[in-house]
Amino acid sequence: MAELRTETMTVNMGPQHPSTHGVLRIILELDGETICSARTTIGYLHTGIEKTAEQKKWQQVIPLVERMDYLGAQSNSLSYALCVEKLLGLEMPERVRNIRVLIAELQRLASHLIWLGTHAMEIGAVSMLFYALRERELLMNINELVAGFRFFPSYIRIGGLREDLPRGYHEAVTSFLDRFPPKIDEFEGLLTKNDMFLRRTEGVGIISAADAQAWGLVGPISRAAGLDYDVRKYFPYSGYETYDFNVPTATEGDVFARYRVRIAEMRESVKIAKQAIARITPTGAWACDDTRVVPPPKDKVYTEMEALIQHFLIYSQGFTVPAGDAYVPIEGPRGEHGCYVVSDGTNRPWRVKMRPPSFMAIQALPHVITGGMIADVVAVIGSTDVVMGDCDR
């Protein structure tokens, strides 16, 4: 019998594909349904934010960096603000640090909810998207309360916050935090023991601890492989060392382990947020008292000449930052989210560079999916929780 002639088939997935979380293009070489090789193309969402940031004054960069990782907007601005504050040598008041912790955890919840909804939807559990977005809507409402902007509040500023918390903030956050844990149980009831979900996720897309380190995948991906690295525990910032929380880990390193880690992270985030909101007084300090960076209070601006001049200088020329460079890592929703800032001592940054977790995750993607089945590609992309805005910047 003549040998059957077989050929591999090349399939182009994306960039306009609903399961690639934006504009990621993967060129797959298939042998039947098995992936022989995969090549990824990125850059469709490159907007040159880092170059643009060099033309702006220090404070004006905040809205720009929030648009990088658009699902974890405020973890970008937090890492940038912490980095510039390190160069300036600023210490934040206790209340500001607690508010920042609260905002960072609510941001993590919002990001994980989008991840949960889209990830589950892509592998067949369509209704999860609506359950997850319903809860995220409440978090968006809290953002709107704070800043009048739902996606990119730009509420975290260099030197503190934009203004004090609005009236009704505590009630909104507390009612959300009381409502949310039973919802996580509801999500888990729909997925964690769901046979269809388990078959799509267990043993799929395994990333070992050694691979995670070699490819730089620090964050939920490496925690699902057994490493307990979490920036909040290893290199605490904004007073995380004073909070009581655990770092959830798993050992399997597959898609299901990453799902379990993120679900457990949501419970821990609720725990941290509850401690934070209990510490935050309804009114109080919302910025540090360094007049180089923070404008004087309004009553002084209206009555004292020097205060008026200072106010005018801060808003017209901005402030200068001592020359030097700094890198400050924070634990963002997708892993270590760092900001590397170089200052030449003027009122504009010399270089701003974000450390993008999604970029590293997409780099490792061909390594993870090669040899697997084509249907698992979607499950693996979903479980690494990539955001193309973060990857391409």
Place this chain on the structure above:
Amino acid sequence: MDAAAIIDIIAPAVPGASYEVGAGIDGATIYVPAAHIVETCRALRDTPSLQFSTLIEITAADYLPRTPRFEVVYHLLSIARRLRVRLKVRVGDGETVPTVQSIWPGAGWPEREVWDMFGIIFQGHGDLRRLLTPEDWEGHPARKDYPVQIKKAAQTYEPLEISEAEFRANLVRDRGGRGGPKA
């Protein structure tokens, strides 16, 4: 652990390298000569008391008009020892840096991005193509002498035009010479 202590540990493993402690307000910064970056990284990764097994990122900064012009910056993390270190390599215009892909496979894309944005060539990389910008992009946008606002004509393609004769010839070719449809 400060930069001097790290240098003391890795210096025996990298003979001939002259390190320099950099000013860092947020931790250890070490200037490494470009020729020794691979051995230095291997020593940092493999020394049991350091174990910098994770590459956090590679980036660069353009300090025009200073010479040498660029600094390539490596951020490393040791999970086992709870350490961070920043390596810097001074690079002039047109000079190259050896790739560290043999130490961390995850260095591939960050180095490609640095080439794309700054035009710094990583020797031995093997896949230095454009990453974030389109394939036909000219120049390296993150350089300080690259204009901030430029106008670039959209890339266009000629509409596909093929004559009937060519179409039939292609059919014959694709069917392995078994003849096309009757003319």
